[in-house]
Each structure stands twice: as C-alpha cells, then as structure tokens.
Amino acid sequence: MPYWTSLSQAGLLLISQSQQSHAQSGADILAFVDPLIGTLNGGHVFPGASLPFSMAKAVADTNGDGYQGGFASDGSNITGFSHMHDSGTGGSPSLGNFPLFPQSGCPEDVLDNCLFTKVDRATPRINGTVEAHPGYFAIEMASKVRTEMTVSNHTALYRFTFPEQPSERNTTLSPLILADLTDLPDSRINGSISVDESTGRISGSGSFSPSFGIGSYTAYFCADFSGAKVRDTGVFMNNRAGTEPKNLTVTADGINISPEILPAGAWTRFHAPEGCEIVARVGVSFISVAQACSSAEKEVPTFDFDATHTAAKNAWVDSLGVVSVKPDGVNDSIKTIFWSGLYRASLSPQDYTGENPLWNSTEPYYDSFYCIWDSFRSIHSLITLVDPVSQARMVRSLIDIYRYEGWLPDCRMSLCKGFTQGGSNADVVLAESYLKGITDGIDWATGYKAVVQDAEIEPSNWAVEGRGGLTSWKNLHYIPADDFDPYGVGPFTRSISRTGEYAYDDFCIAEMARGLGNQADYEKYLARSEYWQNLYLASQSSYINATNTNYTGFLQPRYLNGTFGFQDPIFCSPLLNFTSCYLNPDGHETYEGSAWLYTFFAPHDTATLIGLLGGPDTFVKRLDYFHTSGLLYIGDEQGFLNVFLYHYAGRPGKSAERAHYYIPSQFNDTLAGIPGNDDSGAMGSFAALTMMGIFPAAGQDVYFITPPFFEEVSIRNKVIGNVAIIRNIGFDPSYQAIYIQSATLNGTQYTKNWIGHDFFRDGGVLELTLGKNESAWGTREEDLPPSASTRGW
Ligand SMILES: *[C@@H]1O[C@H](CO)[C@@H](O)[C@H](O)[C@H]1NC(C)=O
Ligand SMILES: *[C@@H]1O[C@H](CO)[C@@H](O)[C@H](O)[C@H]1NC(C)=O
Ligand SMILES: *[C@@H]1O[C@H](CO)[C@@H](O)[C@H](O)[C@H]1NC(C)=O
Ligand SMILES: *[C@@H]1O[C@H](CO)[C@@H](O)[C@H](O)[C@H]1NC(C)=O
Ligand SMILES: *[C@@H]1O[C@H](CO)[C@@H](O)[C@H](O)[C@H]1NC(C)=O
Ligand SMILES: *[C@@H]1O[C@H](CO)[C@@H](O)[C@H](O)[C@H]1NC(C)=O
Ligand SMILES: *[C@@H]1O[C@H](CO)[C@@H](O)[C@H](O)[C@H]1NC(C)=O
Ligand SMILES: *[C@@H]1O[C@H](CO)[C@@H](O)[C@H](O)[C@H]1NC(C)=O
Ligand SMILES: *[C@@H]1O[C@H](CO)[C@@H](O)[C@H](O)[C@H]1NC(C)=O
Ligand SMILES: *[C@@H]1O[C@H](CO)[C@@H](O)[C@H](O)[C@H]1NC(C)=O
Ligand SMILES: *[C@@H]1O[C@H](CO)[C@@H](O)[C@H](O)[C@H]1NC(C)=O
Ligand SMILES: *[C@@H]1O[C@H](CO)[C@@H](O)[C@H](O)[C@H]1NC(C)=O
Numbered sequence: 119m120p121y122w123t124s125l126s127q128a129g130l131l132l133i134s135q136s137q138q139s140h141a142q143s144g145a146d147i148l149a150f151v152d153p154l155i156g157t158l159n160g161g162h163v164f165p166g167a168s169l170p171f172s173m174a175k176a177v178a179d180t181n182g183d184g185y186q187g188g189f190a191s192d193g194s195n196i197t198g199f200s201h202m203h204d205s206g207t208g209g210s211p212s213l214g215n216f217p218l219f220p221q222s223g224c225p226e227d228v229l230d231n232c233l234f235t236k237v238d239r240a241t242p243r244i245n246g247t248v249e250a251h252p253g254y255f256a257i258e259m260a261s262k263v264r265t266e267m268t269v270s271n272h273t274a275l276y277r278f279t280f281p282e283q284p285s286e287r288n289t290t291l292s293p294l295i296l297a298d299l300t301d302l303p304d305s306r307i308n309g310s311i312s313v314d315e316s317t318g319r320i321s322g323s324g325s326f327s328p329s330f331g332i333g334s335y336t337a338y339f340c341a342d343f344s345g346a347k348v349r350d351t352g353v354f355m356n357n358r359a360g361t362e363p364k365n366l367t368v369t370a371d372g373i374n375i376s377p378e379i380l381p382a383g384a385w386t387r388f389h390a391p392e393g394c395e396i397v398a399r400v401g402v403s404f405i406s407v408a409q410a411c412s413s414a415e416k417e418v419p420t421f422d423f424d425a426t427h428t429a430a431k432n433a434w435v436d437s438l439g440v441v442s443v444k445p446d447g448v449n450d451s452i453k454t455i456f457w458s459g460l461y462r463a464s465l466s467p468q469d470y471t472g473e474n475p476l477w478n479s480t481e482p483y484y485d486s487f488y489c490i491w492d493s494f495r496s497i498h499s500l501i502t503l504v505d506p507v508s509q510a511r512m513v514r515s516l517i518d519i520y521r522y523e524g525w526l527p528d529c530r531m532s533l534c535k536g537f538t539q540g541g542s543n544a545d546v547v548l549a550e551s552y553l554k555g556i557t558d559g560i561d562w563a564t565g566y567k568a569v570v571q572d573a574e575i576e577p578s579n580w581a582v583e584g585r586g587g588l589t590s591w592k593n594l595h596y597i598p599a600d601d602f603d604p605y606g607v608g609p610f611t612r613s614i615s616r617t618g619e620y621a622y623d624d625f626c627i628a629e630m631a632r633g634l635g636n637q638a639d640y641e642k643y644l645a646r647s648e649y650w651q652n653l654y655l656a657s658q659s660s661y662i663n664a665t666n667t668n669y670t671g672f673l674q675p676r677y678l679n680g681t682f683g684f685q686d687p688i689f690c691s692p693l694l695n696f697t698s699c700y701l702n703p704d705g706h707e708t709y710e711g712s713a714w715l716y717t718f719f720a721p722h723d724t725a726t727l728i729g730l731l732g733g734p735d736t737f738v739k740r741l742d743y744f745h746t747s748g749l750l751y752i753g754d755e756q757g758f759l760n761v762f763l764y765h766y767a768g769r770p771g772k773s774a775e776r777a778h779y780y781i782p783s784q785f786n787d788t789l790a791g792i793p794g795n796d797d798s799g800a801m802g803s804f805a806a807l808t809m810m811g812i813f814p815a816a817g818q819d820v821y822f823i824t825p826p827f828f829e830e831v832s833i834r835n836k837v838i839g840n841v842a843i844i845r846n847i848g849f850d851p852s853y854q855a856i857y858i859q860s861a862t863l864n865g866t867q868y869t870k871n872w873i874g875h876d877f878f879r880d881g882g883v884l885e886l887t888l889g890k891n892e893s894a895w896g897t898r899e900e901d902l903p904p905s906a907s908t909r910g911w
Contacts, residue, residue: 150453157184162184162186162206169253169271204488224387230358236377253269294386306377309322344398348389351385437505462802503833542585552629553818553819595649662688688712809826811825
C-alpha cells in the first residue's frame with residue numbers, strides 16, 4: 119500500500135500516523151501527477167515548474183497554437199524560457215515576460231551570428247525529451263541545449279546544460295544567454311533593460327497588456343548566472359547585437375513599438391563552463407527590479423538547483439498530501455487523472471502578497487482569478503476543502519480588491535480588471551466560504567457590503583465588474599434582450615444567462631444575509647433569486663434537425679415590453695453554431711452555451727425547476743437526453759453541475775453513472791485529456807471532486823454524495839487536523855457496482871444523498887455500501903439536497 123495509510127481511528131495517534139506515512143507516501147503521489155495533461159487540443163495547461171499558488175511559474179515557451187500556458191505538446195518550436203504564466207486560460211496567452219534563451223555559442227564566434235529575435239531563434243524541441251513533474255520541467259532543444267527548471271515563490275531557476283561540441287556550424291562552446299523584453303502575446307508597451315558587465319546580471323522592466331482584461335501592468339526581473347566566467351555583455355535590437363551600450367529603453371512614443379516590430383533585449387556571453395552547465399536565477403516582481411533581485415537572493419542564495427527542486431517537491435507533497443486514497447485495484451491511469459486534477463487546481467489564484475503596486479495593505483493579495491466565472495463552480499470549493507488557509511487568504515484578497523478598486527472582480531489577471539462573463543460570481547465564492555466557516559482574518563462585514571453593492575449599484579463599466587441592467591433587474595425582474603440601460607456600459611448580450619446568474623448570485627447574498635442575521639435582506643434577495651423563472655417560456659419546444667425533441671419549456675429572451683423573443687434552444691450547443699455565443703458584440707442571449715443548458719441552471723431551487731419541467735421522471739429523461747444527444751459540452755464549466763442534478767430528482771445513482779460516463783472518456787491522462795480550457799484548473803477540480811465522490815453545489819453548504827473512484831478517500835483538514843474518510847464497502851474497481859445501497863456516518867444510518875462541510879471540519883467516517891443496481895437510498899423527498907422553495911431554505 120504505497121501511499122495509503124489506514125486512518126480509521128480517531129485522535130492524536132491518527133494524526134501522528136498520518137503525518138509519518140504522508141512523508142513516506144508523498145513521492146508516490148507525485149509519481150501520479152502528470153502536468154502535461156491538457157497541453158494539447160485546447161487545454162492550455164501550464165505544465166511547467168510551480169509551487170502551490172506561486173507567482174513564479176517557469177516553462178519553455180512555444181510558438182504554435184495553444185501556447186496560452188507557455189508550452190504546448192505539439193510540434194512547435196521553443197522561443198525561450200520564462201518565469202510567470204497562467205494555466206488553462208481561454209483568452210490570449212498570458213504573461214511569459216522576459217524570456218531567457220540560451221545558445222552554445224555564436225557561429226564563427228561572431229556575435230551577430232547568434233540568433234536574437236523570437237522569430238529567428240525559435241528552435242525545435244527534441245521529441246521525447248520533455249520531463250514534467252510537480253516543481254520541475256525539462257526539455258532539450260535541437261541545438262542540444264538541455265534546460266531544466268524549478269522555482270521558489272518568486273524565483274525561477276534554470277539549469278542549462280550545453281553540448282561540449284555545439285551543433286551549430288563552426289561553433290565552439292561559449293554560451294550566450296539573452297533576455298528578451300517581450301511576453302507571450304507580444305503585448306509590450308515599453309520596456310528597459312540593462313546588463314552588468316562584471317557580473318553578467320541582466321535586469322529590467324516592461325509594461326504589458328493583460329490577456330483578458332483592460333489596462334496594463336508593469337513587471338520587473340533580475341537574472342543572475344552561476345557556473346561560468348562572464349566573457350562579454352551587451353544589448354540587442356532587431357537582429358543585431360553589440361557590446362555597447364549596456365542598456366536600452368524602448369518607449370511607445372505614440373507609435374506601435376511591440377516586440378514583433380522592435381525586438382530588443384540584453385545578453386551575457388560566457389567562457390566555456392566547467393561541466394557544461396550554467397544556472398540562471400531569475401527573480402520576478404511587480405514592484406521593482408530591486409525587489410526582484412532581493413527575492414531571488416533571499417529565496418535561492420546559492421543557486422542550488424537540487425535543493426530548490428527538493429523544496430518544491432516537498433511543498434507539493436505537503437499540499438496534495440492532505441488527501442489520501444486507497445488505490446487497490448484501481449489502474450494507474452485513473453490515479454493519474456485524479457492526482458493531476460488535484461494538482462492543477464492548486465496552481466491559481468497566485469499569491470502576489472507583497473507584490474501589489476496598486477495599493478498598500480496588510481491584507482494578502484492574490485491575482486490570476488482567471489476567471490471566477492469558471493472557478494466558482496468547483497475550484498474554490500476544492501481549495502476550501504484541501505487548503506482552507508489559502509482559501510481564507512484568497513477571500514481576504516477579494517475583499518481587499520473591493521476595498522481599493524471599488525468592486526469585487528469576476529475575472530482578474532496581471533493586476534488588471536478582467537472581463538465579466540456573466541454575473542458577479544465572486545458573490546458565490548464569498549457566500550460559500552462564509553457558510554463553510556472559513557473565517558480566519560476575514561472581515562465579513564466588508565465582504566457583505568461588497569456583494570450587496572454588486573446587487574444594488576450598477577458600475578459605469580459592467581464589462582469588468584458588477585452587473586449591468588440592474589434597473590431592469592429591480593423593476594422588471596429579468597434582464598431584457600433589448601434592455602434600455604443608460605446607467606452603465608457593457609456588452610448588451612447574454613440576457614438569459616445573466617438573468618440566471620444574477621438570480622443565483624442574489625441567492626448567495628441571501629444566504630449570507632441569513633447567516634449575518636439580516637432577515638430583511640435575506641427575504642429580499644431570496645425573492646430576487648426566483649427571477650430566473652421570468653424567462654421561462656413553458657410553451658417553447660425544441661427541434662433538432664426538424665425533429666421535435668418533445669421537450670418543452672425553456673428559458674427564452676424577453677423584451678422590455680414583456681413579450682418573449684426566440685433563440686433556438688439548441689443554438690450555441692455543440693449541435694448548432696457552437697461558437698456563436700462568446701463575449702463579443704454580436705454574441706447572443708446565452709453565454710458559451712445553449713438555452714437548453716441555461717434552463718437547467720437554478721442550483722438554489724432545482725425543486726421548482728423540476729416542477730416546471732414536468733416532475734422528476736420527465737426531468738430525469740430530459741437530463742439523460744441532454745447528456746446523450748450531443749447537446750451538452752462538458753468542456754465548459756457550466757456543464758459540471760448537470761452531472762449531479764439527478765440528485766435533486768431522487769436518482770443519485772444516475773449522477774454516479776454520468777460521472778463514469780465522463781471520466782475517463784472526456785477527462786483522461788492523455789496530453790489531450792481535458793475537454794476544454796482548463797481555466798486555472800477548473801477541469802482538474804471537476805475530475806478531483808467527482809472522483810472523491812463529493813462534487814459541491816458551489817455557493818451552498820452542499821456536497822452531492824456519489825461513490826469515490828477509489829475504495830477509500832480521506833481528507834485531512836489542514837487547519838484542525840480532523841480527517842474525513844469516505845469508504846466504499848463492496849468497492850468494484852471495474853465500476854460496475856457504482857450504486858449506493860446504504861450509508862452510515864460514524865456508524866449511524868445516513869440517508870441523505872448529500873452532506874455538509876461540517877463532515878470535513880469535524881472528521882468522521884462515511885461508509886457507502888455499493889451494489890450493481892440503483893437502490894432506494896437517497897431517493898426520498900427528505901433525502902434530497904435543499905432547494906429554496908422547499909426543504910430548508
Ligand atoms: C516531433 O513530434 C511532432 C508532433 O508532436 C512532429 O510533428 C514532429 O515531426 C516530430 N519530430 C521529429 C523529429 O520526429
Ligand atoms: C570558424 O570560426 C573561426 C572563428 O571562431 C574562424 O576563424 C574560421 O575561419 C571559421 N572557419 C570556417 C570554416 O568558417
Ligand atoms: C521551427 O524550426 C524549424 C527549424 O529551424 C524551422 O524550419 C521552422 O520554420 C520553425 N517554425 C517556427 C514556426 O518557428
Ligand atoms: C511560498 O508562499 C506560500 C504562501 O503562498 C507560503 O505558505 C510558503 O511558505 C512560501 N514558501 C517559502 C519557501 O517561503
Ligand atoms: C543607461 O543607463 C544609464 C546609467 O544608469 C542612464 O543614464 C541611461 O539613461 C540609460 N540609457 C538608456 C537608453 O536606458
Ligand atoms: C506604498 O507605500 C510605499 C512606501 O511608503 C510608497 O512608496 C508607495 O508609493 C505606496 N504605494 C501606493 C500605491 O500607495
Ligand atoms: C442533424 O443532422 C446533421 C446533418 O445531417 C447530422 O450530422 C447530425 O448528427 C444530426 N443531429 C442529430 C442530433 O440528429
Ligand atoms: C416525439 O413525439 C412524437 C409523437 O409522439 C414521436 O413520433 C417522436 O418520435 C418523438 N420524438 C422523439 C425525438 O422522441
Ligand atoms: C415588444 O418588443 C419587441 C422587440 O422590440 C417587438 O418585436 C414586439 O413586437 C413588441 N411586442 C408588443 C406587443 O409590443
Ligand atoms: C450559424 O452558422 C452558420 C454556418 O456556420 C452561419 O452561416 C450563420 O451565420 C451562423 N448564425 C449565427 C446567428 O451566428
Ligand atoms: C481523452 O479525453 C479527450 C478530451 O476530452 C477526448 O477527446 C479523448 O477521446 C479521450 N481519450 C480517450 C482514450 O478516452
Ligand atoms: C464523527 O466522528 C468524528 C470523529 O470522532 C467526530 O469529530 C464527528 O463530530 C462525528 N460526526 C458526527 C456527525 O457524529
């Protein structure tokens with residue numbers, strides 16, 4: 119039992135045992151993390167070296183398609199090695215500032231024979247040389263230069279191994295390493311760089327554009343080298359280099375001076391290193407070059423690659439090690455999907471505390487909430503479960519962003535406001551943390567003000583914060599397709615999906631109001647949470663290829679005058695104009711999905727929805743049809759909850775069926791093993807939570823119970839130390855027996871098909887007895903998860 123330990127007893131003994139075995143088991147967990155999953159076919163995963171939630175994220179940057187996260191596992195070339203990235207994003211490539219690029223020497227020893235521009239130096243990888251593990255990435259280029267990398271929180275460390283005999287024509291070993299004033303999307307606005315001729319240190323700064331937002335940001339770096347004597351230094355511009363001057367500045371001056379048009383940077387050339395190795399240490403900062411240098415000096419004082427790598431590995435063992443599974447009988451591929459998913463959900467948001475140039479505050483500062491529209495649905499629930507310390511810091515950071523920027527973000531990256539896709543979904547994240555007792559240092563009074571402001575005040579630019587159409591929301595009780603909204607600007611699209619999301623956001627505010635003892639607000643927002651029903655058109659039918667699906671009743675666009683419009687319910691599903699509902703001015707009434715999809719979205723009142731759609735049996739048939747007809751795309755986060763909606767219809771067994779339907783067919787351990795953009799680990803969090811058997815109703819204190827994909831899963835609460843164990847009795851690794859027949863909690867019968875967060879706070883044992891057929895377990899009205907109109911709210 120390599121990474122499993124029996125945790126079936128309670129008490130101190132258990133904690134000390136788990137700590138012992140956890141150290142021993144950690145390496146085994148890491149062996150099942152494959153960071154390369156999702157680096158093909160649109161996953162956009164960052165597969166490089168990172169710590170949990172670290173700012174430094176180092177990888178080889180490539181130049182094909184799909185390099186949003188820096189590196190793609192395609193046949194494209196390598197253009198450099200850079201130190202900060204975002205993972206899984208759907209916008210433009212993000213960050214990737216100031217890449218280094220190593221060359222063994224300049225042909226004929228002529229400086230200008232080295233390759234300086236991104237286009238010129240792009241070098242093929244040698245297939246089969248990539249190695250990716252938590253905290254480590256390595257690759258060899260066709261130039262025979264092998265680059266390994268690891269990181270600390272603000273520092274990337276690269277170990278370049280040069281060939282003794284360079285492969286370039288007539289070249290002797292005298293490595294040149296350049297640093298380029300560029301970023302992945304070539305968004306540089308201005309920059310400056312300088313090189314120290316005695317030490318070879320290259321440092322500089324640049325202003326760049328965020329990849330899915332407005333404004334600009336400035337970043338700084340500081341690169342030092344160890345392992346070889348400096349031979350000469352200088353700068354380059356275009357494809358020419360010289361040893362004088364030692365610095366340069368590129369400014370916009372009213373003309374477009376992007377790095378595509380004006381490549382520029384600095385370089386240091388070395389005498390042949392002993393052992394052919396040079397280590398480059400790159401500190402990064404959003405404050406100053408001095409801070410970039412001092413972080414690097416503090417975090418990696420001696421350029422010790424192996425020690426830094428070991429520390430990174432240990433950080434991942436600590437982070438992932440709060441979860442353990444009993445792996446018996448389960449194949450390696452399933453284990454890899456699980457641990458890799460858990461891993462990817464711990465990359466972002468990134469801890470930029472101490473690196474925020476925008477305001478001075480003693481609160482933590484996290485960035486790369488990229489985007490909350492994606493991450494609210496399961497990433498933050500997962501972080502709450504496995505790392506409540508970080509979740510509390512993230513919530514504090516969100517509240518601090520409200521304090522100083524005036525609004526909670528729906529998306530944020532690179533110190534900039536990102537685009538809002540639907541509602542004000544930070545409301546959901548805050549409410550869920552509040553309900554789950556994440557309190558550490560959180561100013562909930564201010565947090566509540568922030569969410570109420572989202573609901574009450576329309577910002578002048580609701581494309582990047584808050585909500586639009588609030589006047590209609592309050593007066594008409596829906597967002598009209600032809601809204602008249604002179605109070606703010608934003609894309610006047612997505613009236614159906616915004617209505618659904620605003621309703622849910624209001625529900626989450628109601629939950630907080632109740633918890634805070636504000637009965638009036640509770641009633642007000644609970645009433646507003648029912649507004650989604652105002653777009654429900656009971657008579658609307660849906661045809662596919664001119665054949666009636668026989669399902670009627672869909673959310674439909676509605677005008678200011680109260681009459682309904684029409685958007686084909688399958689429009690923007692994979693079956694019809696799949697990509698027509700993105701965030702652009704000619705978007706439509708649903709966002710990145712169909713009216714079929716959004717009609718299923720009332721997570722706070724699925725009981726009412728089931729009634730509207732004709733009762734549990736019809737609802738279940740309709741949900742089956744939705745999953746099997748090609749209408750549902752599971753590669754976008756709004757798809758996730760649909761896997762578990764069966765719970766509300768008293769059919770938890772069907773949720774388990776669906777979970778196995780998608781994993782591993784859509785979530786697997788191949789390079790293309792994610793069905794859509796990972797979006798900072800969202801797809802990973804879906805896989806991890808589903809496989810643990812506790813997918814959350816985000817924004818509520820509800821986890822849907824399905825059998826874990828392992829005989830047993832246990833989760834140690836990082837703050838309190840309590841351990842929650844979910845154990846399958848009659849576990850069947852071929853997944854025939856996936857139906858819960860009965861359950862006990864701490865030995866007492868447990869019939870509800872969901873469980874609250876107190877289980878993970880207090881610990882205990884949830885035992886699920888499995889069988890090959892659906893049973894009566896969890897099917898009674900009183901066993902179902904809460905809904906606003908019934909049961910508990
Ligand atoms: C390397 O792999 C890519 C596909 O990933 C392929 O296009 C390319 O031809 C391969 N190169 C060599 C030299 O085999
Ligand atoms: C090779 O480069 C050296 C300088 O390093 C130069 O003197 C020599 O002429 C070159 N030989 C050829 C064949 O180009
Ligand atoms: C990749 O490198 C190869 C070999 O140098 C070159 O032929 C090709 O044009 C490069 N492609 C890109 C997109 O950089
Ligand atoms: C890195 O930052 C995290 C917080 O995000 C902190 O817990 C950890 O101790 C830091 N690591 C080091 C080595 O300072
Ligand atoms: C280069 O550095 C010197 C000394 O710090 C400074 O005076 C000069 O303005 C810099 N030049 C450019 C082009 O940045
Ligand atoms: C934060 O405080 C420092 C030191 O007092 C000051 O230099 C800096 O300008 C302040 N930053 C902001 C955004 O207020
Ligand atoms: C609809 O028709 C198209 C084209 O004939 C076909 O490819 C598709 O599978 C059909 N879809 C359904 C759901 O029947
Ligand atoms: C819808 O109902 C009609 C009439 O009962 C039936 O002929 C048709 O096959 C049904 N369509 C589907 C897709 O089941
Ligand atoms: C309501 O408004 C829509 C959109 O402007 C228009 O097409 C429709 O005719 C109007 N209906 C009535 C009854 O005025
Ligand atoms: C739907 O797709 C078709 C063909 O791909 C295209 O001609 C049409 O303009 C699209 N419709 C909308 C509303 O985007
Ligand atoms: C793995 O997942 C991808 C993405 O969802 C899917 O396209 C592919 O078919 C899956 N592969 C296998 C072998 O199931
Ligand atoms: C289950 O057992 C654990 C450990 O003894 C305890 O902390 C927890 O409160 C119990 N839960 C219930 C619901 O009894």
